[in-house]
Amino acid sequence: MGIVALLVGMMAYMSLHWASMPPSRIETIDPATLHIAGEFVEANLGSGVEPNGSVTVRVVGNRYSFTPQCLLVPTDTPVTFRATSADVVHGFNIAKTNVNVMLVPGYIATFKTKFKEPADLEMPCHEFCGVGHATMWAHVKVVDKAEFEKQAGGKRRVSCVK
Amino acid sequence: MLSNGSRRLILAHFWLAFAAFLLALVLGEWQMYIRSPLHDWISNPELYYRAVTAHGSAMAYVFPLLVAMGFGYAIAELALKQPLIGLRWAWASFGLVVLGTVTAMAPVSMGLASVLYTFYPPMIGNAFFYIGIVLVVVGSWIWVALMGINLNAWKKAHSGEPVPLPMFANVAGAYLWAWTSVGAAMEILFQILPVALGFKSTIDAGLARVFFSWTLHAIVYFWLMPTYIAFYVLVPRAIGGRLYSDAMARISFVLFLVFSMPIGMHHLFQDPQVGSGMKFMHAVFTAMVSVPTLLTIFTICASVEIAGRLRGGKGALGWIAALPWKNPMMLAVAFSFVMLGFGGAGGLINMSYQLDFVIHNTQWVTGHFHLIFGGAIVIMYFAIAYDLWPHLTGRALESVRLMRAQLWLWFIGMLVVTFPWHFVGILGMPRRMAYFDYSHPALAPQAIYVTVTFVGGLLLVASAVLFILVLVRGHLANRITLPEFRFSTPVHATTRVPVALNSFALWIALMIGLTVVNYGFPIAQLMALPQTSVPAVPSVVK
Numbered sequence A: 001m002g003i004v005a006l007l008v009g010m011m012a013y014m015s016l017h018w019a020s021m022p023p024s025r026i027e028t029i030d031p032a033t034l035h036i037a038g039e040f041v042e043a044n045l046g047s048g049v050e051p052n053g054s055v056t057v058r059v060v061g062n063r064y065s066f067t068p069q070c071l072l073v074p075t076d077t078p079v080t081f082r083a084t085s086a087d088v089v090h091g092f093n094i095a096k097t098n099v100n101v102m103l104v105p106g107y108i109a110t111f112k113t114k115f116k117e118p119a120d121l122e123m124p125c126h127e128f129c130g131v132g133h134a135t136m137w138a139h140v141k142v143v144d145k146a147e148f149e150k151q152a153g154g155k156r157r158v159s160c161v162k
Numbered sequence B: 001m002l003s004n005g006s007r008r009l010i011l012a013h014f015w016l017a018f019a020a021f022l023l024a025l026v027l028g029e030w031q032m033y034i035r036s037p038l039h040d041w042i043s044n045p046e047l048y049y050r051a052v053t054a055h056g057s058a059m060a061y062v063f064p065l066l067v068a069m070g071f072g073y074a075i076a077e078l079a080l081k082q083p084l085i086g087l088r089w090a091w092a093s094f095g096l097v098v099l100g101t102v103t104a105m106a107p108v109s110m111g112l113a114s115v116l117y118t119f120y121p122p123m124i125g126n127a128f129f130y131i132g133i134v135l136v137v138v139g140s141w142i143w144v145a146l147m148g149i150n151l152n153a154w155k156k157a158h159s160g161e162p163v164p165l166p167m168f169a170n171v172a173g174a175y176l177w178a179w180t181s182v183g184a185a186m187e188i189l190f191q192i193l194p195v196a197l198g199f200k201s202t203i204d205a206g207l208a209r210v211f212f213s214w215t216l217h218a219i220v221y222f223w224l225m226p227t228y229i230a231f232y233v234l235v236p237r238a239i240g241g242r243l244y245s246d247a248m249a250r251i252s253f254v255l256f257l258v259f260s261m262p263i264g265m266h267h268l269f270q271d272p273q274v275g276s277g278m279k280f281m282h283a284v285f286t287a288m289v290s291v292p293t294l295l296t297i298f299t300i301c302a303s304v305e306i307a308g309r310l311r312g313g314k315g316a317l318g319w320i321a322a323l324p325w326k327n328p329m330m331l332a333v334a335f336s337f338v339m340l341g342f343g344g345a346g347g348l349i350n351m352s353y354q355l356d357f358v359i360h361n362t363q364w365v366t367g368h369f370h371l372i373f374g375g376a377i378v379i380m381y382f383a384i385a386y387d388l389w390p391h392l393t394g395r396a397l398e399s400v401r402l403m404r405a406q407l408w409l410w411f412i413g414m415l416v417v418t419f420p421w422h423f424v425g426i427l428g429m430p431r432r433m434a435y436f437d438y439s440h441p442a443l444a445p446q447a448i449y450v451t452v453t454f455v456g457g458l459l460l461v462a463s464a465v466l467f468i469l470v471l472v473r474g475h476l477a478n479r480i481t482l483p484e485f486r487f488s489t490p491v492h493a494t495t496r497v498p499v500a501l502n503s504f505a506l507w508i509a510l511m512i513g514l515t516v517v518n519y520g521f522p523i524a525q526l527m528a529l530p531q532t533s534v535p536a537v538p539s540v541v542k
């Protein structure tokens, strides 16, 4: 009967736990109007420096590419990804890092990380999104903080798309 | 002793299961070939995704379900020692599973539903794919009801007696499945079908993933039910030992019932539509569900040691040498434990919220579940078939050397397949890709590992062919007079069992209660959010 007591105790604990802890904010967005207005319009995609010095990277996944296709990020700086999908479920991971995000249409995903050293990394879509799924690879260029500041200087958004 | 009617029923389940398994296995090996460096480019990747949809659906739904159902009928008659009640309903259920499988696979083979076995909306395939899945599930629910009915009839006639352990575990598995399948059933009935049939054009993709995760994780525990049942009720008897503890077995099965459901959201750690508090809760419960597995490993190791000592093994390790290593059941359980050990180590990595970020949806995940499911779990399905076969055919199963060769091949093949598969996952190779550009410098180093996996797959295909061969030879061998079928006996005869471990009401209440708590909140939260539905995207461009 100890087990039962334990289970019931845990259920009680869980209920209290939730009552005391607000759910983290879930952000929604309409994929049909992404490109017309709001933070995911094309001119606003890519990396931008925030007033506090951190960097925000906005990315949209659609069949079968990411926009932008090449992300430019600095080393040793807090980086926040904000991403969503324009059509079906996509996802991405950046090889050799802990960056791993699901893009569910209708919702905005956020992910915070820091890059340690300069590198050229691959960023594939990692959820089946249709017959072209295997073609959906983007790239990430991690550059030295100073180099990033040079490239980003004065621009609203940067990327490494040529 | 099994009646003739039940024998035919069980053989039908097993043969359909193994036919689906063999076909799906060949498809799996073809997929590995297509994406390995041995094959240069697939001109139509859609064909690859047809294959993965068929391979995944057959391996994840049809094959384990039919094994569990066939084994369940056998247990009901052999453990309760009463004729199976509802033979006609059982055939009707089998018919629905067959009809559902055909209905689902027809559009898949035509390329109209290449949506994979996880069918994440808003991508929507042909409606018949989903209707087929619903038919399979409804068919399986009849089996669940029959297991409950047979148990209750026995209890009426034997009031106060302990339910035989094999039936207790079997019914726990059946109830687990009934509740597990509700998540995907709700997703299909309320969300997907209205869209697939053209009544609606939008769907909440985040909510669909939450419903599906309800099924996706607990289904793993359903896959391993036949394996765990075999560990407890077949292995000790087959190797000449005793079951170390009957109570421990019952506790493990009820814990699975309670804890496997409310943890499915650990599949959604990276998802934007689930809050972080929920994710943490599900991570905690995920840790709880390892308890019954640890109990099982302990109890079975102790039971095996008893067998070794009964056979004259002495000293700290001498009992291991004394075990009947020529016995296929002994080999199978040893291989299964080794694979479970490797898999368990990998599982700890999946479980931790932090490390999961490195490997989520990479080939690590596919390597991991092929090792656990295809390896540790399925190798015991083979052992179950070998153990039951003479009682189903009435003929001797004599190809013991072939059986051993088959099990060795499966074990070695599985290690060769999955070790490199895990490794490319850590290197970041993503899932569900029809091909890779190995000429790219970032991918070139991974090429050789995919080739090794492909070669391991050849061993598995060979092993599966041997398996079928052994069973076919079983049908052609000489008739024998069968000894009575026996399950393992515990060290201490089970004369009395606490009510809680002899019935399910309490555990089902907890199972449903915990699921409602753990899922009710996120589901309600998503349903309350405005404008989360997005346009559906047909899987085929018309």
Ligand code: HEM
Pocket (backbone or CB within 6 Å): B025, B028, B029, B030, B031, B032, B052, B053, B055, B056, B057, B059, B060, B116, B117, B118, B366, B370, B373, B374, B375, B378, B417, B430, B431, B432, B433, B453, B454, B456, B457, B460, B461
């Ligand atoms: C009993 C043995 C096996 C079982 C139970 C099994 C089961 C599964 C399941 C459930 C999936 C998921 C499908 C999906 O992600 O949509 C899958 C995927 C796959 N399987 Fe198997 N499988 C088995 C054997 C094999 C073998 C021998 C091979 C080839 C070496 C293989 C190759 C694959 C491949 C290439 C995928 C796609 C993985 C991905 O990119 O996501 N499978 N398998």
Ligand SMILES: [Cu+2]
Pocket (backbone or CB within 6 Å): A061, A062, A063, A064, A089, A090, A091, A125, A126, A127, A128, A129, A133, A136
């Ligand atoms: Cu994609």
Ligand SMILES: [Cu+2]
Pocket (backbone or CB within 6 Å): A090, A091, A125, A126, A127, A128, A129, A130, A133, A134, A136
């Ligand atoms: Cu994709």
